Amino acid sequence: xxxxxxxxxxxxxKSSGITPTPPEDxxxxxxxPAFDVKNLSIWYGEKRAIKDISxxxxxxxxxxxxxxxxxxxxxxxxxxxxxxxxVPRTRIEGQILFNGENLYRPGSDPAMARRRIGMVFQKSxxxxxxxxxxxxxxxxxxxxVRDRHxxxxxxxxxLRMAALWDEVKDxxxxxxxxxxxxxxxxxxxxxxxxxxxxxLLMDEPCSALDPIATARVEELIRELRTRYTIVIVxxxxxxxxxxxxxxxxxxxGELIEFGExxxxxxxxxxxxxxxxxxxxxx
Amino acid sequence: MTFSRHILRAFDQALESLRADxxxxxxxxxxxxxxxxxxxLDRNAEICAITISDEKEINALEKKVDGDGVEILLRYQPxxxxxxxxxxxxxxxxxxxxxxxxxxxxxxRSRNLTLEPELxxxxxxxxxxxxxxxxxxxxxxxxxxxxxxxxxSLPGRDRELDQMNRDIADNLTARMAEQPDRIPDYLHxxxxxxxxxxxxxxANNIGEDAVYTAEARDVRHPNNLxxxx
Numbered sequence: 001x002x003x004x005x006x007x008x009x010x011x012x013x014k015s016s017g018i019t020p021t022p023p024e025d026x027x028x029x030x031x032x033p034a035f036d037v038k039n040l041s042i043w044y045g046e047k048r049a050i051k052d053i054s055x056x057x058x059x060x061x062x063x064x065x066x067x068x069x070x071x072x073x074x075x076x077x078x079x080x081x082x083x084x085x086x087v088p089r090t091r092i093e094g095q096i097l098f099n100g101e102n103l104y105r106p107g108s109d110p111a112m113a114r115r116r117i118g119m120v121f122q123k124s125x126x127x128x129x130x131x132x133x134x135x136x137x138x139x140x141x142x143x144x145v146r147d148r149h150x151x152x153x154x155x156x157x158x159l160r161m162a163a164l165w166d167e168v169k170d171x172x173x174x175x176x177x178x179x180x181x182x183x184x185x186x187x188x189x190x191x192x193x194x195x196x197x198x199x200l201l202m203d204e205p206c207s208a209l210d211p212i213a214t215a216r217v218e219e220l221i222r223e224l225r226t227r228y229t230i231v232i233v234x235x236x237x238x239x240x241x242x243x244x245x246x247x248x249x250x251x252x253g254e255l256i257e258f259g260e261x262x263x264x265x266x267x268x269x270x271x272x273x274x275x276x277x278x279x280x281x282x
Numbered sequence: 283m284t285f286s287r288h289i290l291r292a293f294d295q296a297l298e299s300l301r302a303d304x305x306x307x308x309x310x311x312x313x314x315x316x317x318x319x320x321x322x323l324d325r326n327a328e329i330c331a332i333t334i335s336d337e338k339e340i341n342a343l344e345k346k347v348d349g350d351g352v353e354i355l356l357r358y359q360p361x362x363x364x365x366x367x368x369x370x371x372x373x374x375x376x377x378x379x380x381x382x383x384x385x386x387x388x389x390x391r392s393r394n395l396t397l398e399p400e401l402x403x404x405x406x407x408x409x410x411x412x413x414x415x416x417x418x419x420x421x422x423x424x425x426x427x428x429x430x431x432x433x434x435s436l437p438g439r440d441r442e443l444d445q446m447n448r449d450i451a452d453n454l455t456a457r458m459a460e461q462p463d464r465i466p467d468y469l470h471x472x473x474x475x476x477x478x479x480x481x482x483x484x485a486n487n488i489g490e491d492a493v494y495t496a497e498a499r500d501v502r503h504p505n506n507l508x509x510x511x
Binding site: 275 | 366
């Protein structure tokens with residue numbers, strides 16, 4: 001049982017004095033952000049993993065989160081759909097507004113948040129006993145959809161969206177585990193989009209894939225961004241620069257810089273960002 | 283801004299080697315320009331031949347800087363200040379090769395002039411030569427030291443060089459009217475002045491790249507308001 005409390009935003013003094021650079025482009029300022037995170041802090045027991053982060057993630061864009069291991073990027077990602085609550089002794093402070101609504105409103109259902117905000121994990125995880133079709137439709141069935149016509153329509157649509165339909169349309173009854181690693185990861189993306197979420201969170205979705213499978217998933221991310229808000233955590237900076245519109249750099253639980261990806265990788269404003277992306281850390 | 287070393291030492295070594303080759307190339311180009319000046323002012327045909335011959339070394343270095351730069355892009359995929367440094371160094375190589383080209387063209391024309399009686403107007407190109415070489419050296423210094431203040435002083439000095447070139451061209455044109463039998467020789471001087479003016483342009487380009495390297499700012503064509511989206 002997680003020890004989850006949600007308090008109102010409280011000013012927290014920064015230990016390092018680092019001030020995150022606010023994004024400059026007008027897009028994120030004018031358009032309503034998908035996520036408006038205010039003074040977010042997260043503890044695992046006594047350890048504070050995220051330190052007073054404020055960030056606005058624009059809707060229908062790809063935002064990449066980069067940073068060294070242990071910087072809190074996966075923790076932050078999991079907060080965006082309340083997955084971190086599954087970790088014991090987690091505590092959160094601050095506020096996350098999702099489409100203007102408090103994601104942690106008292107009494108709100110975490111499962112509903114996770115349906116609207118889907119997640120794709122580092123390692124592809126199709127349900128081993130299920131067929132390709134059952135893997136895609138499992139979320140819909142759990143949500144009570146029984147109409148065969150609707151299910152068939154959503155099955156094809158989701159697999160097409162995941163750029164997998166042409167490869168598996170004749171093998172839908174085969175086990176989800178019978179296809180290649182890259183196809184399994186796209187199957188997981190199909191499963192995530194089948195419930196028609198508004199956001200896709202991706203935690204290193206290509207780290208276990210070969211370059212060809214990686215390219216397919218990256219191409220898919222670029223296509224999905226017209227429909228979804230995508231937040232991707234990646235250790236691969238070339239991947240961040242290829243697929244994302246905006247990039248955030250996290251370091252020891254702090255947001256150091258968030259800006260246009262081209263700007264972050266050509267002329268970062270913060271010295272820590274420069275040192276990290278050019279390989280001078282350590 | 284000074285940076286600490288990369289975790290990957292081979293990357294540091296590759297960057298240092300690229301920079302060393304570019305600076306060697308700058309040094310050879312400087313020598314070629316000096317020799318070109320000696321060709322003209324001392325009417326030394328032997329130095330003219332050396333200047334023309336030395337271009338091969340500079341051309342070879344240009345190819346090496348380009349090749350090594352591409353290899354760094356391939357192997358290390360540099361970003362931010364590293365990427366700017368590699369791109370600027372490759373552009374420096376191109377600019378240096380073109381300055382060396384101008385030196386060779388000056389040497390060729392000077393060699394032709396040594397075959398004819400001396401023209402007094404040749405010495406009038408001395409100050410233009412000195413200013414062009416000074417501008418070139420400061421461009422290279424701005425790149426080598428990341429001296430943005432020095433780099434930003436170059437466009438004004440380049441404009442002064444342009445004006446000197448125009449004044450010399452006016453003077454030479456007037457002389458051609460007075461001495462039509464020496465028109466080919468005056469044309470050589472006219473073109474030498476033009477080559478020196480081009481040296482100033484390349485020095486200015488090098489300075490612009492120095493600003494880009496240090497500040498990630500594109501200062502080229504400041505009066506051109508047209509932007510390609």
